[in-house]
Amino acid sequence: MKRQWRGRTTATAEQTGTRHHALTLDGVTREYRSGVVALHPIHLTVPRGRFLAVMGPSGCGKSTLLQCAAGLDRPTAGTVRIGGTQLSSLNEAALTRLRRERIGFVFQAHHLVPSLSVAENVALPLMLGGESPGDRHLRALAAVGLGDRGGAVPSELSGGQCQRVAIARALVTTPDIVFADEPTGALDPAAAEEVLTLLRQAVDRDGHTVVMVTHDPFAAAWADEALYLMRGKLVWRQERPEAADIRRVLKELGGRTA
Incomplete structure (x- = not known):
């Protein structure tokens, strides 16, 4: 299997300006009460229209980084901005609303509601926000190739199809950013490639x-840029990564490869 895309087409020179960043982490640190430092000061900007892969061994801080970036955890120090909104300025209600309306999530486990139809699962973020889905959820399903399965329930779909539904659900609100945590980790190679293509x-x-x-060099090679964490520190990053280069660097750093 190999990726069919080799160059980024959506980001423009204008989009590299600070106000066009989808995500900004400025000196983000996370230290727990036990004294364990999960993240040392992280400085990172992600322009709109960018695909970034975050890699590293278990316990390196990549899940903590995602949680702080998505407003699921609050950093000990530093600031996180989604678009122009600083997360530390929001109360819990406003932060919940931001996550629902401006952030999409795709996890290794698809977390679909088993009692709801596929179409209802995709419409759920809109309905929780008090919006009528209209046909937006149906268009989102069609975009992931499942327009004919809206009436099915998750148990009637394969794992790869459920993950495609999760992608449709993440995108239905047209979020500022999508966070995907090991989205191909439980899939076979063919289903993984479908998800990465989407x-x-x-x-x-x-x-x-x-x-x-992700921990998978193949998955990371679909991104515009890969970065690598070790013991909570950003130690390496590469533009337009290739799987072979990633494997070589991970071997040098002593990290896990797939």
Whole structure:
């Protein structure tokens, strides 16, 4: 299997300005009460229309980084901005609303509601926000190739199909950014490639921004840029990564490869 896209088409020179960043981390640190430092000061900007892969061994801080970036955890120090909104300035209600309306999530486990139909699962973020879905959820399903399965329930779909539904649900609100945590970790190679193709298309075709945590060099090679964490520190980053280069660097750093 190999990626069919080789160059980024959506981001423009204008989009590299600070106000066009989808995500900004400025000196983000996370220290727990036990004294364990999960993240040392992280400085990172992700322009809109960008696909970023975050890599590293277990316990390196990549999940903590995602949680702080998505407003699921509050950093000990530093600031996080989604677009122009500083998360520390929001109360819990406003932060919940921001996560629902401006952030999409795709996890290794698809977390679909088993009692709801596929179409209802995709419409759920809109309905929780008090919006009528209209046909937006149906268009989102069609975009991931499942327009004919809206009436099915998750148990009637394969794992790969459920993950495609999760992508449709993440994109239905047209979020500022999508966070994907090991989205291909439980999939076979063919289903993984389908999911990565959809994430890549979401960036190239629709201008979405994706930050993906992965341990898989093949998955990371679909991104515009890969960065690597070790013991909570950003130690390496590469533009337009290739799987072979990633494996070589991970071997040198002593990290896990797939």
